[in-house]
Amino acid sequence: MKKNCLRATATVFLFLVFQGVFAQTNQTQPSQISIGIRETLNSKILNEQRRILVYVPNSASSLIYTKQKYPVVYLLDGETAHFASVVGMIQRLSPYSCPEMIVVGIPNTDRTRDLTPTHTNSFHVMGFMDNVSFKTSGGGERFISFIEKELIPHIDSVYPTAPYRIFIGHSLGGLTVINTLVHHTDLFKAYIAIDPALSHDNQKVLKEAKNALSANKFPEISFFMGIANTTYGIDIKKVKRDTTNRTEHLRSILEFRDYLDRNHQNQLQFEYKYYNNDNHNSVPLITEYDAFRFLFGYFSLDLFGFNYAKNLEKIFENASKQFGYKVLPPESLVNSIASLSLSYKYFDEALLLLKLNITNYPQSYNVYNAMGDYFSNKSEKANAIENYKKALSIKEVPSVRQKLEKIQEK
DSSP states (O other): OHHHHHHHHHHHHHHHHHHHHHHHHHHSOOOOOOOOEEEEEEETTTTEEEEEEEEOOGGGGOSSSOOOOEEEEEEESOOHHHHHHHHHHHHHHTTTTSOOOEEEEEOOSSHHHHTOSSOOSOEEETTEEESSGGGGOOOHHHHHHHIIIIIHHHHHHHSOEEEEEEEEEETHHHHHHHHHHHHSGGGOSEEEEESOOTTHHHHHHHHHHHHHHHHSOOTTOEEEEEEEOOOTTSOTTTGGGOOSGGGHHHHHHHHHHHHHHHOOTTOOEEEEEEETTOOTTTHHHHHHHHHHHHHTTTOOOOTTSSOHHHHHHHHHHHHHHHHTSOOOOOHHHHHHHHHHHHHTTOHHHHHHHHHHHHHHOTTOHHHHHHHHHHHHHTTOHHHHHHHHHHHHHHOOOHHHHHHHHHHHHO
């Protein structure tokens, strides 16, 4: 009898579970999660169609806040997985640990052709020889010309871009990043090379980079390099004395690192990290994270701290120096922190933030709407009415009109 009761109970329970699942399936239609768009660009320089992936921050589509312009990250090997990881990282870090940024992923057509600046019939890397894919090598300069003359102008014409650009590449992409740094310096403001293939073509780019870095100045240019553990069991201190092909890749990177360490007269803002626990394939993610922290180390806003207005002004003062143009704290960011301050009854701090927004964005209806909310919250009727009216004089918004009418009735 007890078994039958248990079976009956289990049957009813399963029926209810399946009924609930069925109901949810019928009530909620599945939808895709999108982090960007795919485009196709006709390149006359490369004589081919090039796919690109583009992510634009959600704030760009806001109908409330003043429109912004965003720094742009150009990402080599920009296939979906690599693109998604960089976009996800920026989404997680911004706007409190780095600025919001547009990301442009550049997927490959002929990777070897595009990411090698010189031609070679074979390539030794980490003990392996490639005699096949390198037959098309040496198209790197045309590829950079495509980026400079076709891709960047297209992105600038379609999307809300700011002049500050970052270039990221891994392996052969890292080789391209360093080649661009020394031969097309002004194309980007920040360069991130991830375990770069500097052994290519008898270290040709490495030699040219050393010459350029000793002869030229690189003021206001930042460079970060991530180095993977490709020692194959050899102590890192002994790698430099090794002469086998398997360590040529790492030896070339270490030679470049040591040269940069010894030569600071070029004014390049440089940092590197060696990742003992990461190999050539796993190192991109952690390098990119550390590179963003290197570039935007000053960009740290603690929401559990105080003096938000003062901290924001300092952060964006430093951003302006780095970017080379005036950068204002985004209206949406300041507004959200002011709302947070109000929720904790930090009225003085909230007022400073709201005044900061009015100073920076005097043509935005929302900065006066927010100030009206502030005074309404403090039961200062006359000041609230004044600010709601100012907001409505800029833009007629039903919700603001309703607040004005409601407070006037009191």
